[in-house]
């Protein structure tokens with residue numbers, strides 16, 4: 001029996017990196033729970049270049065997504081942090097950012113917000129973006145970066161060192177392009193935005209783990225599909241807005257949904273300017289979305 005790490009997933013097979021750095025294509029034993037990228041596993045060789053995964057070692061953290069029949073599917077294991085990438089094109093959607101943040105809070109994962117493609121911003125556009133993102137400044141690390149010009153890449157490198165990080169974000173925001181800069185000698189595919197819609201083309205099709213030369217690992221993903229809000233209890237959503245937490249206990253009713261309920265300390269904090277109004281509005285929107293998607 002040997003130890004290894006899952007670095008990619010292809011249908012019913014997983015690529016396992018063995019301790020000697022060799023890569024094996026493995027399947028799992030029948031009835032074995034599905035492994036995912038980032039898992040430490042025990043495996044046994046079968047044919048040359050092939051093996052079978054016999055055990056998944058205990059996970060430090062596990063990011064899951066809602067699957068069929070109310071079940072959860074593992075997305076990535078043993079992560080330290082999630083890098084939420086947004087950009088001026090395709091246009092950023094802060095409701096989606098909040099959705100990612102809530103899911104990360106739920107899984108006890110650190111989040112870092114990366115505003116990529118700063119090279120595309122005019123000075124006025126930059127000012128506008130910084131204002132839009134200001135509510136996040138005190139809550140999460142926020143870096144303005146560019147895979148093209150290299151802005152902010154050193155600060156990003158420092159954040160990635162000796163951590164296991166996962167890229168999340170809409171198709172076309174530049175996740176794979178950033179990875180290419182960070183892990184230079186790898187053959188990583190990136191894709192142009194569609195000329196008409198200015199949206200990404202879903203170039204990356206499965207999660208894959210790469211080693212960061214300075215130490216640590218980075219997982220590239222197809223982005224949006226892996227984060228769902230399904231399974232989040234409406235009563236727990238507010239907890240995912242971490243600046244609300246200090247107020248939640250002070251609401252008059254302990255089942256307060258902070259949506260116009262009587263004696264709501266969260267709403268009072270919004271009125272006093274202690275909680276950002278746009279963040280609160282997005283909370284209400286997500287709350288409204290919840291029952292429909294879970």
Ligand SMILES: Nc1nc2c(ncn2[C@@H]2O[C@H](COP(=O)(O)OP(=O)(O)OP(=O)(O)O)[C@@H](O)[C@H]2O)c(=O)[nH]1
Pocket residue numbers: 116117118119120145146147148149169170171172173174175176177178189190191192193200201202203204205221222223
């Ligand atoms: N101007 C500019 N373009 C960038 C930057 N980063 C990425 N791009 C471009 O954005 C497009 C999409 O980049 P990708 O790296 O494929 O995006 P992705 O997030 O991996 O997309 P998916 O794999 O589809 O989820 C490509 O045309 C890149 O060249 C940047 O910093 N500035």
Ligand SMILES: [Mg+2]
Pocket residue numbers: 175176177189190203204220221222
């Ligand atoms: Mg990609």
Ligand SMILES: [Zn+2]
Pocket residue numbers: 248251252256257258259261263264265266267
């Ligand atoms: Zn309340």
